[in-house]
Amino acid sequence: MTKDSRVVFWDFDGTLAWRPGGWAGCLLEVLDEHAPEHDGTLEQINFSMQGGFPWDRHNDSHADLSSGDAWWNALSPLLVKAIEDTGVERRRAEELAPVVRHRFTDGSRVWQAFEDSLPALAATAGAGWRNVILSNHVPELPTLVIQLGLNDVVEIVFTSASFGYEKPHPEAFRHALEICGQPSERWMVGDNPIADVEGAEAVGMPAVLVRREGKARYTASDAIAAAFLITRSTRGVA
Numbered sequence: 001m002t003k004d005s006r007v008v009f010w011d012f013d014g015t016l017a018w019r020p021g022g023w024a025g026c027l028l029e030v031l032d033e034h035a036p037e038h039d040g041t042l043e044q045i046n047f048s049m050q051g052g053f054p055w056d057r058h059n060d061s062h063a064d065l066s067s068g069d070a071w072w073n074a075l076s077p078l079l080v081k082a083i084e085d086t087g088v089e090r091r092r093a094e095e096l097a098p099v100v101r102h103r104f105t106d107g108s109r110v111w112q113a114f115e116d117s118l119p120a121l122a123a124t125a126g127a128g129w130r131n132v133i134l135s136n137h138v139p140e141l142p143t144l145v146i147q148l149g150l151n152d153v154v155e156i157v158f159t160s161a162s163f164g165y166e167k168p169h170p171e172a173f174r175h176a177l178e179i180c181g182q183p184s185e186r187w188m189v190g191d192n193p194i195a196d197v198e199g200a201e202a203v204g205m206p207a208v209l210v211r212r213e214g215k216a217r218y219t220a221s222d223a224i225a226a227a228f229l230i231t232r233s234t235r236g237v238a
Contacts, residue, residue: 007183008124008230009176009200010154011167011190012135015210016117016223017148019110023049026104027082030096040086048085052078055136055166055195063164068139071161072101105140107147120223121153127231134176134188136160136167136195156180167192168199177203187233189226 010016021028024045031038053075054062065071076097083093083100103109121131131154135141141159145151158176165172167190177186188207190196193214200207201217208226209216220226 005181005183006129006185007132007180007187008129008227009132009134009173009186009188009205010121010223011188011192011196012133012137012141012145014191015189015196016121016133016150017111017113017144019104019112022046023053023104026110027079027100029110030099030103031083031086031088034096034099035083035086035088035092038083038086038088040083045082045086048082049078052081055160058136058166058169058195061164061169061171066162066164068161071139105138105144107144111144111148113148113150114223116222116224118150118153120227121150123224123227124231125153129185129230130155130180130183132176132180133157133159134167134172136172167195168202170199170203173200173203173205177205187230189220189223189230 024042027045065074079097079100080093083096084090133154137159139161142157145157160166163175186205188196188200188205189210191211193209197207197209197216208218208220210220210226
């Protein structure tokens with residue numbers, strides 16, 4: 001990308017796509033299928049996993065986990081514990097943790113792109129903006145983007161699992177900006193007021209809070225509204 005290019009950085013989960021139930025929903029699907037004797041609930045699994053993901057420790061770098069297997073191996077104790085907490089014995093929980101990985105990263109099952117995501121991406125691309133995904137996510141995110149049919153209008157996919165920093169850490173944004181050639185106009189679009197909005201603004205990038213209410217200078221009800229705001233803006237810098 002050239003220095004004078006215009007780039008929209010999009011968050012993924014909750015912004016362009018979603019998985020019903022999130023991580024807890026995925027574990028519950030695996031348990032229902034492979035350990036139906038469990039006594040877990042969505043709420044209980046969410047509680048068991050609370051605070052255990054890399055993005056819950058966004059002040060810390062994890063560059064040593066930038067390969068797919070290393071990242072998942074580091075997450076495995078959290079998955080095993082959450083499964084154990086549903087009444088499944090440890091050995092069986094250890095066997096099911098890799099099944100969770102396979103299920104969560106399969107974009108052909110359960111994952112859904114929001115109906116407005118593809119039109120929004122097409123709108124920004126048609127207006128001369130490059131679309132880039134910048135997300136706190138799993139190593140397999142680029143494959144998920146392909147499976148959901150968004151890759152034709154997305155040029156690069158940055159997942160925190162692959163470069164070791166989680167939004168809102170400044171290095172997450174700086175890494176993406178550097179690889180993209182330090183675009184002269186740039187925006188961030190995301191559903192998290194801290195990770196996406198405050199994180200982007202801290203490095204001089206304006207941001208749009210999308211799909212939720214919250215404290216932000218720019219807000220949009222959906223991705224199309226965010227694209228409309230950006231393509232009609234002449235700012236592109238905070």
